[in-house]
Amino acid sequence: MTVNIGSRTIGAGHPTYVIAEIGLNHNGDVEIAKHLIDVAARAGADAVKFQKRTPEIATPPHMRDTIRETPWGTMTYLEYRHRVEFGRDEYVEIGDYATMAGLDWFASPWDVPSVQFLEDLNVVAHKVASASLTDTEMLTALRETGKPIILSTGMSTLEQIDRAVDLLGTDNLVILHATSTYPMEPNEANLRVIPTLQARFPSVPVGYSGHERGLQISLAAVTLGAVAVERHITLDRTMWGSDHSASLEPSGLEHLVRDIRVIEEALGDGVKKVFPGELAPMAKLRRVPA
Numbered sequence: 251m252t253v254n255i256g257s258r259t260i261g262a263g264h265p266t267y268v269i270a271e272i273g274l275n276h277n278g279d280v281e282i283a284k285h286l287i288d289v290a291a292r293a294g295a296d297a298v299k300f301q302k303r304t305p306e307i308a309t310p311p312h313m314r315d316t317i318r319e320t321p322w323g324t325m326t327y328l329e330y331r332h333r334v335e336f337g338r339d340e341y342v343e344i345g346d347y348a349t350m351a352g353l354d355w356f357a358s359p360w361d362v363p364s365v366q367f368l369e370d371l372n373v374v375a376h377k378v379a380s381a382s383l384t385d386t387e388m389l390t391a392l393r394e395t396g397k398p399i400i401l402s403t404g405m406s407t408l409e410q411i412d413r414a415v416d417l418l419g420t421d422n423l424v425i426l427h428a429t430s431t432y433p434m435e436p437n438e439a440n441l442r443v444i445p446t447l448q449a450r451f452p453s454v455p456v457g458y459s460g461h462e463r464g465l466q467i468s469l470a471a472v473t474l475g476a477v478a479v480e481r482h483i484t485l486d487r488t489m490w491g492s493d494h495s496a497s498l499e500p501s502g503l504e505h506l507v508r509d510i511r512v513i514e515e516a517l518g519d520g521v522k523k524v525f526p527g528e529l530a531p532m533a534k535l536r537r538v539p540a
Contacts, residue, residue, distance in 0.1 A: 251453055253424050255398050256354040256374045258296050260424055260477055261455045266510050267424075269377075269400075269480035270295040270503060271459075273358075273493055277321070278334035283344045286483055287351055293503040294511075297354035299377055299480070300344075302368055305331035308360035321490050341371055358382070365391045373397070378414075380404030380430045380459075389417050398422045400478070402459045404430030408450070420453050424478055427471070428459040433496035439467045444474045461496045465506050472513050481506065 252261030260267045270290035276283035283300075290298045303309070305328055314328040322333055336344070348355035358379040359365045365388060368376065375398040382388055383406045392399055399418055403411050403425060415423065425447055429438045439462065447456045457478030458471035468479050482497035498506060524532070 251455060253398050253422055253455055255297070258354065260457075262475070262477060264477065265296075266472055266476070266514060267297070267457070267478040268295040268507055268510065269297045269299050269459075269478065271299045271480050271482045271497075273299070273301050273482055274334050275482065275484045275489070275491060275493055275497060276300075276334075276336075277489065277491055278336070280336070280340050280343055282485065283336075283340075284347050285485060287344065287348050287353065289483060289485070289500045289503060291351040291353055293500070294507040295353065295503065297356065298348050299355070300336070300341075300357040301360065301379070302341075302357045302364040303331060303335060303360040304363045304367075305335060307363065338367070338371070341367075345371060345373075359388065359392070362388055362391045365395065369395055369397075375400060378402060380406060380428055383414050384410055386413075386417060389414060393418050396422075398424065400424045400426060400457075400480075402426045402428045402480075403447070404428035404459070408446075411447075412450075415451060415454070420451065424455045424457060425451060426457045426459040426478065426480060427476070429461065432461050432493060433463050434461040434467075436462065436467060441467065441471055441474055444471060444476055448475060463496070465498075465502065465509060468506060469509050469513060472510050473517070479506070479510065 252259050258267055272286045287298055309328050309331050316327040317324060318327050318330050320330055345355050354374050356373040356375045356377055357368055358377040359368055360382060376392050377400045380402040427443045427447055431438050444456055455477045458476040459480040460468045468481060482493050483503050484494045484497035484499060487494050487497060487499055
């Protein structure tokens with residue numbers, strides 16, 4: 251019940267795989283993307299993730315002509331999507347930068363041409379965004395790559411998840427529990443779905459993709475057995491863009507990785523034992539020997 255991505259192994263008994271989701275928080279700027287890669291590497295994350303769209307395909311028709319105010323002026327939603335989308339040259343640059351920083355990198359494709367785009371760049375894995383869980387055409391294209399697939403399950407029912415897993419297969423699959431509210435309030439976290447998914451798909455590693463403020467919920471997910479944790483990251487939560495407010499700033503990501511590693515150590519192996527550090531207190535305090 252493990253999946254290998256790059257040089258890392260994801261599954262029970264292995265370090266939690268921490269994905270720093272850059273997404274579109276680079277705001278179409280390669281230098282911001284590089285700064286965010288640096289943030290992820292310094293914090294000790296395992297991977298950085300982006301999003302890749304073909305705007306004419308991935309933008310819902312009813313949204314294309316919607317007017318949006320942006321830092322680059324007033325434009326349609328479709329024009330905005332083009333403005334923040336990286337092309338091949340930018341992805342080669344940031345992908346090489348992430349690799350040199352010791353990080354895995356991949357992206358969430360939002361349409362079939364984007365799958366091929368990422369395959370041409372030889373990504374180590376593919377991520378299915380929650381919004382794409384019901385896109386059977388794209389899921390089929392992803393399955394045919396033979397690459398590891400990470401499936402987010404926000405805005406989805408168990409029956410929809412079943413259909414996606416049936417299509418993708420359980421080999422080389424990681425499932426992430428998620429709630430697609432930005433930012434997410436604690437009463438929508440529903441972390442007990444993690445063991446529900448573990449029981450429903452016993453041969454698939456299960457993790458957590460969070461959109462909450464703070465760290466507590468992500469850390470609780472690890473104590474419930476999440477073997478991967480994905481969080482959006484930003485240089486500054488006040489930056490313009492829809493995902494920044496639900497993202498971790500650099501110090502937040504550092505604290506998240508630090509605390510996950512402490513929790514991993516503290517969880518132990520489940521075997522009750524007397525530790526060496528208890529021997530002196532036992533000799534001092536226990537009046538009746540066993």
